[in-house]
Amino acid sequence: MSTNQSNNADWIARDLAVLWHPCTQMRDHPHPIPLLPIVSAQGCWLQDADGKRYLDAISSWWVTLFGHSNPAISAAIAEQAARLDHVLMAGFGHPPAVQLAERLLAMVGEPMRRVFFAEAGSAAIEIALKLSFHYWRNVGQPKRKRFLVLDQGYHGETIGALSLTSVSLYRDTYGELLLEPLFALSPDSRLAEPGESAADYALRCADQLEALLADNDGEVCAVVLEPLVQCAGGMAMYPASYLRAVRAVCDRQQVHLIADEIAVGLGRTGTLLACDQAQIRPDILCIGKGLSGGTLPLAAVLAPESIYQSFLGEYGSGKAFLHSHSYTGFAIGCAAALATMDLLEAAQQGLPQRGERLGQALSELADHAHTRHYRRSGLIAAVDMVCANGQPFPAEQRRGLAVYRHALQSGVVLRPLGDTVYAFPPLSISDDEIDTLAQVALESVHAATR
Numbered sequence: 513m514s515t516n517q518s519n520n521a522d523w524i525a526r527d528l529a530v531l532w533h534p535c536t537q538m539r540d541h542p543h544p545i546p547l548l549p550i551v552s553a554q555g556c557w558l559q560d561a562d563g564k565r566y567l568d569a570i571s572s573w574w575v576t577l578f579g580h581s582n583p584a585i586s587a588a589i590a591e592q593a594a595r596l597d598h599v600l601m602a603g604f605g606h607p608p609a610v611q612l613a614e615r616l617l618a619m620v621g622e623p624m625r626r627v628f629f630a631e632a633g634s635a636a637i638e639i640a641l642k643l644s645f646h647y648w649r650n651v652g653q654p655k656r657k658r659f660l661v662l663d664q665g666y667h668g669e670t671i672g673a674l675s676l677t678s679v680s681l682y683r684d685t686y687g688e689l690l691l692e693p694l695f696a697l698s699p700d701s702r703l704a705e706p707g708e709s710a711a712d713y714a715l716r717c718a719d720q721l722e723a724l725l726a727d728n729d730g731e732v733c734a735v736v737l738e739p740l741v742q743c744a745g746g747m748a749m750y751p752a753s754y755l756r757a758v759r760a761v762c763d764r765q766q767v768h769l770i771a772d773e774i775a776v777g778l779g780r781t782g783t784l785l786a787c788d789q790a791q792i793r794p795d796i797l798c799i800g801k802g803l804s805g806g807t808l809p810l811a812a813v814l815a816p817e818s819i820y821q822s823f824l825g826e827y828g829s830g831k832a833f834l835h836s837h838s839y840t841g842f843a844i845g846c847a848a849a850l851a852t853m854d855l856l857e858a859a860q861q862g863l864p865q866r867g868e869r870l871g872q873a874l875s876e877l878a879d880h881a882h883t884r885h886y887r888r889s890g891l892i893a894a895v896d897m898v899c900a901n902g903q904p905f906p907a908e909q910r911r912g913l914a915v916y917r918h919a920l921q922s923g924v925v926l927r928p929l930g931d932t933v934y935a936f937p938p939l940s941i942s943d944d945e946i947d948t949l950a951q952v953a954l955e956s957v958h959a960a961t962r
């Protein structure tokens with residue numbers, strides 16, 4: 513059966529006979545959750561096997577930066593694939609990895625001096641936590657074994673990354689398998705007490721974090737957080753002042769600050785890095801998701817020279833970072849990322865304006881009788897659906913699912929996190945597409961909260 517002869521029904525039947533989909537209760541397919549066979553995609557649009565088009569308002573889980581099947585990125589991939597696909601990175605190197613590392617370091621600036629490539633974001637988190645732990649051993653502080661993370665944080669789903677993830681939906685089942693981090697208050701502005709400003713609440717959270725570190729003095733390797741937006745934790749947003757405060761706390765308490773910019777980095781919040789808005793740099797930086805423009809799994813961990821130097825020593829000293837993945841630094845992925853960085857540099861100036869345009873379009877949704885806590889950071893915008901009395905809907909009513917289904921009917925992919933409806937579109941979304949997104953989001957929330 514060829515792609516163009518088969519329709520949705522054929523592909524759905526074959527799919528459900530053989531595939532196990534991620535993050536899915538498979539019994540929910542195809543009812544109440546439809547399954548869509550996508551056969552092509554261009555720009556912000558996906559097309560199913562019946563020929564229906566859908567605006568990808570969530571960048572296919574936050575990876576697509578400059579539209580699907582972007583011609584410049586596709587061409588770079590094709591060219592690199594014909595020249596050099598991949599070579600192991602132990603004992604070998606290649607121009608795309610060197611160029612991409614140079615490029616990323618130039619973009620991020622001091623103190624970052626070294627790039628370690630990974631595939632998935634979770635792998636980058638594993639690397640970051642092992643690097644931090646190993647650094648402290650290398651410098652004679654082997655008692656540091658714990659990590660401090662934020663409530664509502666998400667850092668991936670492999671065992672180490674899941675250990676740093678607070679979101680209970682993902683964590684609870686595997687709790688007994690996991691490392692036990694220290695959990696600090698989430699600076700989520702929605703959690704401020706009545707009468708307390710978001711900024712005051714953020715500072716209170718930073719104080720609490722410092723107290724936790726002080727109570728566990730000498731035992732913590734690093735604080736790990738998602739700058740500005742806790743994405744999987746419900747698009748929770750907080751002020752940049754919190755990042756500045758936590759940077760100062762980490763300096764005072766002598767622990768690493770690991771910034772997980774896998775979701776928020778590379779322009780999503782309106783700046784190249786979310787950390788830019790606080791004018792800080794972490795000790796270890798993780799980027800991923802959009803790094804290849806959403807085409808190939810590629811992530812990177814950036815570190816300063818001081819961390820790198822601590823790993824140098826005699827052969828057999830146990831100092832070397834003996835970590836690898838089969839595809840570490842694969843050439844095709846690096847070539848895709850180089851093309852993506854060209855596009856990002858060209859788009860960078862216009863990002864704040866893109867974000868404002870999205871914000872204007874969503875203003876009716878922000879004011880809807882059944883929404884509250886509208887918030888936006890660059891091109892990430894979110895709102896929570898609530899009952900008429902302002903209380904949350906009972907979870908079993910699955911209002912978010914109703915939004916998902918209604919929006920799909922109308923040709924837009926919105927995939928709420930619980931009852932939080934959000935937009936996370938490609939940075940290249942046009943004004944017309946923003947208007948379509950906003951209109952359908954409004955109608956879908958309306959339909960789901962009636």
Ligand SMILES: *Cc1c(COP(=O)(O)O)cnc(C)c1O
Pocket residue numbers: 631632633634635637666667668669738743744772773774775776800801
């Ligand atoms: C998606 C995500 C990860 C994990 O990345 P994968 O590529 O899915 O493994 C880690 N941290 C954050 C903040 C993420 O959003």
